[in-house]
Amino acid sequence: MSFELLRLHVHQQAGTIILNRPEKRNALNRQLLRELQQALEDFHLQRSVRAVILTGAGSAFCAGMDLHEMLQTAEAENAYELWHQDAELYRQLLEQMLRFPKPLIAAVNGPAVAGGAGLVLGCDVVLASQEAKFGLPEPLRGLVAGMVTPLLVFRIGGGQAARLLLTCQLLSAQEALARGVFHELVPGEKLWARAVEVAQACAQGAPEALQLTRKMLYETVGQELFTLLSAGAAASATARTTEAAQEGLKAFAEKRPPQWP
Numbered sequence: 001m002s003f004e005l006l007r008l009h010v011h012q013q014a015g016t017i018i019l020n021r022p023e024k025r026n027a028l029n030r031q032l033l034r035e036l037q038q039a040l041e042d043f044h045l046q047r048s049v050r051a052v053i054l055t056g057a058g059s060a061f062c063a064g065m066d067l068h069e070m071l072q073t074a075e076a077e078n079a080y081e082l083w084h085q086d087a088e089l090y091r092q093l094l095e096q097m098l099r100f101p102k103p104l105i106a107a108v109n110g111p112a113v114a115g116g117a118g119l120v121l122g123c124d125v126v127l128a129s130q131e132a133k134f135g136l137p138e139p140l141r142g143l144v145a146g147m148v149t150p151l152l153v154f155r156i157g158g159g160q161a162a163r164l165l166l167t168c169q170l171l172s173a174q175e176a177l178a179r180g181v182f183h184e185l186v187p188g189e190k191l192w193a194r195a196v197e198v199a200q201a202c203a204q205g206a207p208e209a210l211q212l213t214r215k216m217l218y219e220t221v222g223q224e225l226f227t228l229l230s231a232g233a234a235a236s237a238t239a240r241t242t243e244a245a246q247e248g249l250k251a252f253a254e255k256r257p258p259q260w261p
Helices: 030-045 067-074 079-099 115-121 148-156 158-167 173-178 188-203 207-221 225-240 243-254
Strands: 006-011 014-019 051-056 104-108 111-113 125-128 133-135 170-172
Touching: 006 030, 014 030, 014 188, 030 079, 051 188, 067 079, 067 225, 067 243, 079 115, 079 207, 079 225, 104 115, 104 188, 111 115, 115 133, 115 148, 125 173, 125 188, 133 173, 148 158, 148 225, 170 173, 225 243
Parallel strands: 014 051, 051 104, 104 125, 111 133
Antiparallel strands: 006 014, 133 170
16 A cells, blocks of 8 residues: 555664654544554564554644544534544554554654544553653543543553543643653654664564563453443544534634633
8 A cells, every 4th residue: 555644664673654744743634544554554464573663754743633624524414424433443543553463662753632642642662752742632622532531541540641631731741751651751863763772672572472462451451441442432423513512623723712602
């Protein structure tokens, strides 16, 4: 498959996926979500690739879902059906990440918010530059971080997750490190090289052992994650049908604060 919104390359034993919509801050539209699924499948099948790095082009890691596409969907006759399909597409990607047989390393080169924060939480090891940020601002647009919520709770615990989700706080790189969202801060110019080093360290382990370890983490210890992701997809799709979401998306498009009823 040829990729229009991703760049892929292999160095030593590390495969790298680069989100490549820098003009949109690597926002996740339907095409990009499908390309990410295919890229993971491709690297799954490449025996020489022992770990996969996920990063972004430009100044952002990922700004979350493409709100312009979401606003266009709101105007479609079959909007409810499309919202359900979009939520399911994102859920499938997160589940694919959790079931992926090889270590996943996030190299967070800039802001990772909303759906982009979910991509970070779907990775095993998170490296970040000082320019990185992390946040879940969905309620500011009348939306719900349904699928990111269980991953956030799994990674950092319910108390910290509640604070981030309800206050919509945008964490600096240092704050995200202190709360356990990021695992290591690296100078921006050394971020990818450090990710390759981590990938090489992972590659020292037997592939079968690494796969079984990930199964223990996400399918045994985190056995409820897949059920919760399905519930989160339903919550996210439902939230998009509300008047609050319509106002939040219009306010975003018009670059004004939303007016809640």
